[in-house]
Amino acid sequence: xxxxxxxxxxxAATTLVTxxxxxxxxxxxxxxxxxxxxxTTIQPMFVAKREGLxxxxxxxxxxxxxxGLLILPPAAGxxxxxxxxxxxxxxxxxxxxxxxxxxxxxxxxxxxxRSAGGDPFHGGGKHWDSKQHPEWQALARWVxxxxxxxxxxxxxxxxxxxxxxxxxxxxxxxxxxxGRVSCAGCHSxxxxxxxxxxxxxxxxxxxxxxxxxxxxxxxxxVAGKPLESRLLVHPLDAAAGGDPSHSxxxxxxxxxxxxxxxxxxxxxxxxxxxxxAAPAARALDYEFFKARIQPMFTAKRTGLVRCTQCHTRGxxxxxxxxxxxxxxxxxxxxxxxxxxxxATRLVAPGDPTxxxxxxxxxxRTAGGDPFHGGGKHWxxxxDAEWQTLAAWVRGATLTAR
Ligand code: HEC
Ligand code: HEC
Ligand code: HEC
Numbered sequence: 001x002x003x004x005x006x007x008x009x010x011x012a013a014t015t016l017v018t019x020x021x022x023x024x025x026x027x028x029x030x031x032x033x034x035x036x037x038x039x040t041t042i043q044p045m046f047v048a049k050r051e052g053l054x055x056x057x058x059x060x061x062x063x064x065x066x067x068g069l070l071i072l073p074p075a076a077g078x079x080x081x082x083x084x085x086x087x088x089x090x091x092x093x094x095x096x097x098x099x100x101x102x103x104x105x106x107x108x109x110x111x112x113x114r115s116a117g118g119d120p121f122h123g124g125g126k127h128w129d130s131k132q133h134p135e136w137q138a139l140a141r142w143v144x145x146x147x148x149x150x151x152x153x154x155x156x157x158x159x160x161x162x163x164x165x166x167x168x169x170x171x172x173x174x175x176x177x178x179g180r181v182s183c184a185g186c187h188s189x190x191x192x193x194x195x196x197x198x199x200x201x202x203x204x205x206x207x208x209x210x211x212x213x214x215x216x217x218x219x220x221x222v223a224g225k226p227l228e229s230r231l232l233v234h235p236l237d238a239a240a241g242g243d244p245s246h247s248x249x250x251x252x253x254x255x256x257x258x259x260x261x262x263x264x265x266x267x268x269x270x271x272x273x274x275x276x277a278a279p280a281a282r283a284l285d286y287e288f289f290k291a292r293i294q295p296m297f298t299a300k301r302t303g304l305v306r307c308t309q310c311h312t313r314g315x316x317x318x319x320x321x322x323x324x325x326x327x328x329x330x331x332x333x334x335x336x337x338x339x340x341x342x343a344t345r346l347v348a349p350g351d352p353t354x355x356x357x358x359x360x361x362x363x364r365t366a367g368g369d370p371f372h373g374g375g376k377h378w379x380x381x382x383d384a385e386w387q388t389l390a391a392w393v394r395g396a397t398l399t400a401r
Contacts, residue, residue, distance in 0.1 A: 031099040034145035038093070039086045042142050045135055046071050046089075047079065053125050056111075066123065069096055069107070098193055099146025100367065103382045108139050109191030119190045137365065144367050148353075148381060155395040156223050156270040162214050163204075165262045170213070171199055172259075176249030183235075186248050193219050194231070195382065208384075211292065215387035224272030226264040236260065284344050285397045290336050292388050292398075293343065297321055298329065299385075304375050307361075317373070319346055319357070352390035362386065 046056040060066050061073040070092050072085045081089065098104040103117070111127040112118030118126065128136045170183040178186070188198040195216050197209035205213060220231040227233060227241060235251040236242030242250060252260045297307040311321045320342045322335035331339060348354040353367060361377040362368030368376065378386045 032147040033094050033099055035090055037142050038090050041138050050127055053127055059124050097143050100148025101382050102140040102143045103380045104191055104193045105143050106191055140365050157218055159214055160399050161266050163210050166266055169259045170196055211388055212384035215391055221267050223270035226267045229267050232263050284349055286340050287398050288392050288396055289340050293392055296385050301377055304377055310374050347393055350394055352393045355393050358389050
């Protein structure tokens, strides 16, 4: 926590510098986000008046100093936008959104109160005090109309190599435009896809935290292709092949930087997906299931009952777990095999969002099924457990070969 406090105010300053560049980028690729919903439900929020606060367009209509969000205000004397203006706003706004992932979307997290999980600071104040706010909920529904870019990288990236060579890079304190801070110092507190666990007091992250960090980082990697991987090009100097801007600063001056080379080696070792089509589904890995997935079924989540409590006796559903022996906290080998069989029947290999095991206990606002007799255990697809399940469905193994 200590490490994060200092750069917060400066974070704002760096956003100011980079905003103009972001606005000049090419339109984003198709992502399925619903334009009509944007026009009728989302866009009006930018002119809505909230008590004690200024309208979004009042600041974001001018551009200068307000980061990468530039919204065209309605023409003078009118309160609505033409189709052409709306399309432009749509393109500007979707750059600050990660389709299918409200929690990684700056548009939703920047003006959200910090106490509700929002970013630490927004120059325009906090407009929503909780995710339950109807506007925030509508924004989340809209973001979920988009298709999450399915990265297949996690399946072929080596977890052990990640832990020993990549994570130290995330933890190392460095000087940047925002003062002395590590990647994790910033990236544990702000909404991006690279959502890392808070840096530990000393030493390295726990295995569970590393699994979660691995899932987050893997989303930003194209297997076998360092220069197409956002994780590597975002903090890399533009002159050295990096992209135009990273709010946190450019930390690598060249591709010869030892850190950059370490990340590149990790990415290069992974097998690229062949062709543009989705790679053939890989077999579901039993060892990964046993080590990473099965423990979720006995885990206690606040306000909810453990999966085992209902799914051991038979709920009239197709998901049946073996009963734990008296006093035991985990299953025998034979029982684990049976659990594996039951779980795999509810999974579509290679396709997390088509898998009932993942979608049934997932919140509806995050794209989950409308109802689960056992409640909603994951509020977002960015949830660490959900990400681990998704990695398994895509074929992850404990140590990628
Ligand atoms: C009083 C002026 C003001 C108002 C009103 C305001 N903002 Fe901002 N906003 C800023 C400033 C200044 C920044 C840049 C500094 C920062 O990151 O906080 C910013 C940054 C942002 C960013 C980050 C942009 C980036 O490139 O990362 C988002 C997203 C955003 N605002 C959304 C909104 C939304 C949505 C509203 C209305 C609900 C709103 N803002 C209202 C001043 C304002
Ligand atoms: C001072 C804070 C800060 C530091 C330090 C920082 N970043 Fe960032 N980073 C940001 C912000 C803010 C964004 C979102 C805006 C943007 O994309 O520039 C971001 C975005 C990113 C993204 C894109 C995430 C996405 O969802 O597309 C990647 C990748 C990234 N950073 C990697 C790193 C790495 C690797 C390091 C360490 C070498 C690092 N960052 C250090 C603030 C920081
Ligand atoms: C309070 C009891 C309860 C808990 C706890 C519970 N469930 Fe369920 N679950 C049910 C009931 C009842 C059904 C059947 C009705 C339905 O489809 O929602 C069900 C159905 C399911 C199904 C659909 C099975 C099928 O045949 O289509 C899946 C998958 C599932 N649960 C997974 C889980 C997971 C994973 C957990 C823990 C994260 C969990 N459940 C926790 C009661 C529970």
